[in-house]
Amino acid sequence: MHSNNSAPPWPACSCVPAGSRPILISMKLAIRYHSGTGNSARAAALIGGQFSALAWSVDVREIRRDLPDACDGVLDADLLLLAFPALGFSPSATMVAWLRGIPRKTGGEAAIICCTGGDYAKGSSIGGWGGDAPYLAARLLRKRGWVVTALGEASYPVNWIQAMNPPEQSYAREIIKRGDAEASAFAAGLAGGSSANPRESLARRVSGAVSVLFRLAGRRFFSTLFVADATCTSCGWCARSCPAGAITMKKGLPRWSLRCDSCNRCVNLCPTGSIQSSSVLIGLHLVAAIILAIAAFAVPVPESFPGYARAIARILLIALSPVLQFSLVAPLLGALAVVNPFRRVFSRSFMKDFRRYRAPGFRP
Ligand SMILES: Cc1cc2nc3c(=O)[nH]c(=O)nc-3n(C[C@H](O)[C@H](O)[C@H](O)COP(=O)(O)O)c2cc1C
Ligand code: SF4
Ligand code: SF4
Structure with a gap:
């Protein structure tokens, strides 16, 4: 705990020892x-x-x-x-x-x-x-x-x-x-x-x-990796319990949106331990990010543009790649991950055997 001894913001009161909080009725x-x-x-x-x-x-x-x-x-x-x-x-x-x-x-x-x-x-x-x-x-x-x-x-x-x-x-x-x-x-x-x-x-x-990067992009990226594997019972608990309202049930399966806070409640507390961070999705997202980054640098900017306009155009192209990653690549891969022939493959996860954590007695 961080503390120093500067004066507390409540008024001094003669009825309490120095440094104590005055005890009033119904605080x-x-x-x-x-x-x-x-x-x-x-x-x-x-x-x-x-x-x-x-x-x-x-x-x-x-x-x-x-x-x-x-x-x-x-x-x-x-x-x-x-x-x-x-x-x-x-x-x-x-x-x-x-x-x-x-x-x-x-x-x-x-x-x-x-x-x-x-x-x-x-x-x-x-x-x-x-x-x-x-x-x-x-x-x-x-x-x-x-x-x-x-x-x-x-x-x-x-x-x-x-x-x-x-x-x-x-x-x-x-x-x-x-x-x-x-x-x-x-x-x-x-x-x-x-x-x-x-x-x-x-x-x-x-x-x-x-922390700014995490709130802007990190937490959203981590949410795009969630999948429910074959043990999911479609109980809908994860959707009801999510404090960010980021999960909706579609055709009996949870689907995650970019509103996710990355609090890791759903993945830790799912009653059947069915939620995984898909290793396949991590790989595919990485490949897509590399392709988009290369494209952002490779797309030609017209030589006729003045120097400053060419620089601005290039910055805009680079900024476009994460936007495309979240708005196009993530929904496409997410949709693919719940389609049956692919679902088993997408459910492969490095964390399948990880322990799940819940504070003792916590029942949200
Ligand atoms: C996405 C994510 C990011 C985290 N980042 C940090 C961190 O920056 N520093 C830290 O000490 N713990 C970090 N943690 C661990 C949690 O803060 C820690 O386990 C906390 O006690 C969880 O509290 P809760 O059960 O109330 O959610 C992180 C956990 C998650 C899920
Ligand atoms: S992932 Fe878990 S909590 Fe969510 S619907 Fe499936 S079994 Fe229920
Ligand atoms: S990690 Fe937390 S915020 Fe994100 S979907 Fe799961 S429960 Fe909701």
Whole structure:
């Protein structure tokens, strides 16, 4: 957790020791969280529990594209807490969109806990790193007048199954203990009135560029790789549960749209473990990207154009290749992947035998 000892933003009160938060009747904490596999929901519940024990009234709500009421109650709260996972050094696109529309509250107090992806090696847990994620959320809150007084990270098991095998159960338990301890210490500091005005390091700032790319293109690209293999029962749970509303069922099979946040909920929590990141789609997308990039450089630009116009035309051609990749190649390959003779081939995946991760007790 990042903290310093600067003065908290609430008025000094003679009835409480210096550095403590004054305890008023009916203090309200609004917790708003976004969670893929339950780590952020767990941290939110744990922090909420600690504040409840201090006689705060706590209102916890999930932020989802299809649940518009997450903004309700935030203006009445004495403290707003946001909990969310780091996804490519960024909050999820759903969280960013929500923060851009959060009601303005000049001087309203807010705190942020970002859940990161920890792992386990050589007998101890290794913490994750949220990069720009919590800082971007803080900047967005400040734009709407809020004052961010505490900002922290809690490392829970990594759930990015499209990139790596989540830790095995006994290791996951150890990492969860670490995450719980970090979230609990964060809550204790927040309740005790320790104010944090964290400074952004250069590394965090630099990771902001990656986070922009991830929100713009990365998360969409990863969604184009999802397929449901032959074990899919067409239950539709993934479509109902997706917090971004990115999955629709078509002819009994889930189809992913570019609204995907890449939270990895569907792929980790599908009851039959049927969702895969297709190795065949990765290969074909790579080939298509190379062809489009070569074409962008090879297409002739008329010699009669002045120099600056030729440069602009070339930049436009290069910019066109990712647009074509998402608007043409991805839907074509996606349609092919669900047609029967090809479906089995497209279901081949490097992550077929990977463990699936879900925070204990998480039932979205
Ligand atoms: C697409 C994706 C990107 C991720 N990027 C990061 C990251 O930048 N830093 C990190 O520490 N963990 C990263 N993780 C891991 C998650 O942030 C971590 O597992 C988190 O605890 C998940 O919380 P949740 O269960 O509330 O979704 C990423 C996970 C996914 C699925
Ligand atoms: S992919 Fe999984 S959750 Fe989605 S419909 Fe098939 S079995 Fe159900
Ligand atoms: S499609 Fe899957 S990974 Fe994407 S936002 Fe929905 S649940 Fe998360």
